[in-house]
Amino acid sequence: MFNCRSAIIGLALLIFGGTGAAQSVAALASLGRDATPAEVAAWDIDVRPDFKGLPTGSGSVASGQLIWEDKCASCHGFFGESGEKFSPVIGGVQPWDMETGHVANLTRPDYPWRTTFMKVATISTVWDFINRAMPWTAPKTLKTHEVYAVLAYMLHLAGIVPEDFTLDEKTIRDVQARLPNRHGMTTDHALWPGNEFGGTKTPDTHNVACMKNCAPMPVVMPNPGIRNE
Numbered sequence: 001m002f003n004c005r006s007a008i009i010g011l012a013l014l015i016f017g018g019t020g021a022a023q024s025v026a027a028l029a030s031l032g033r034d035a036t037p038a039e040v041a042a043w044d045i046d047v048r049p050d051f052k053g054l055p056t057g058s059g060s061v062a063s064g065q066l067i068w069e070d071k072c073a074s075c076h077g078f079f080g081e082s083g084e085k086f087s088p089v090i091g092g093v094q095p096w097d098m099e100t101g102h103v104a105n106l107t108r109p110d111y112p113w114r115t116t117f118m119k120v121a122t123i124s125t126v127w128d129f130i131n132r133a134m135p136w137t138a139p140k141t142l143k144t145h146e147v148y149a150v151l152a153y154m155l156h157l158a159g160i161v162p163e164d165f166t167l168d169e170k171t172i173r174d175v176q177a178r179l180p181n182r183h184g185m186t187t188d189h190a191l192w193p194g195n196e197f198g199g200t201k202t203p204d205t206h207n208v209a210c211m212k213n214c215a216p217m218p219v220v221m222p223n224p225g226i227r228n229e
Contacts, residue, residue: 045132049122051173058168059149061156067146068153071135080115080157090157092118093180098160101183117158121185123176127151 047053069078076082080090092105092113103118105111120126131147133139142150152167160178161167167175176182 045128047124047128047131049124051124051169054124054127054169054172055144056169057144057148058166059145059147059152060166061149061152061161061163063145064149064151064153064156067142067150071142072150075136080154087115088113089116089154091115093158093160095159097180098178101179101181103181103184106181106184117154117160117180119181119184121179121181121183123151123172123179126154127172 045053068076075086076089080088082088092111092115093103094105097103106114106118116126127147130150131140131142131144134142134150148167152161152165155161155167155175156163156165158180160175160180165171
């Protein structure tokens with residue numbers, strides 16, 4: 001739990017340091033307070049790949065289409081194609097990808113798209129992002145059942161669930177088992193699943209710094225079609 005008082009005291013130690021730190025901290029000890037359970041709950045909204053943190057709720061494909069057209073299509077297109085401003089959400093997934101758990105088009109250098117449902121390996125990631133960041137103009141305004149419904153509609157657009165599907169905290173686990181790129185995520189970084197779930201214990205930090213005859217640093221060239229004001 002975040003503790004405002006501890007944060008202030010810790011900051012004071014960094015600022016003042018030395019033997020005078022104790023006196024300075026004593027003057028600040030009465031400042032701040034512990035965060036209330038309600039304040040913590042307002043920020044503690046993350047959903048893990050094992051679905052810990054996922055709230056109870058449900059939403060159908062049909063209701064999700066209405067919400068999508070009202071709040072999502074202006075940015076992401078009516079069919080998830082997203083136009084020119086955002087990366088496409090839907091596309092590039094074939095029926096056999098749901099059997100293998102690897103999206104075949106990701107191995108094709110000639111394939112022009114890299115859509116959300118081609119790349120994502122955990123459906124909880126999509127639920128969590130919609131819940132905390134969408135819609136772009138009013139993040140965190142969707143109700144829980146609306147998040148379920150919007151995601152159900154996206155899954156239908158991607159060909160993963162039928163049009164009469166209802167997504168909830170139970171059926172989302174069935175979706176994970178059919179997610180087209182569910183086997184496409186590396187765990188070598190040891191961030192997930194980690195020791196708690198028997199994952200990789202040694203982080204992927206074995207890169208060796210180049211000391212001589214190194215390749216030149218890459219330079220990002222400006223797009224000639226964009227004016228810098």
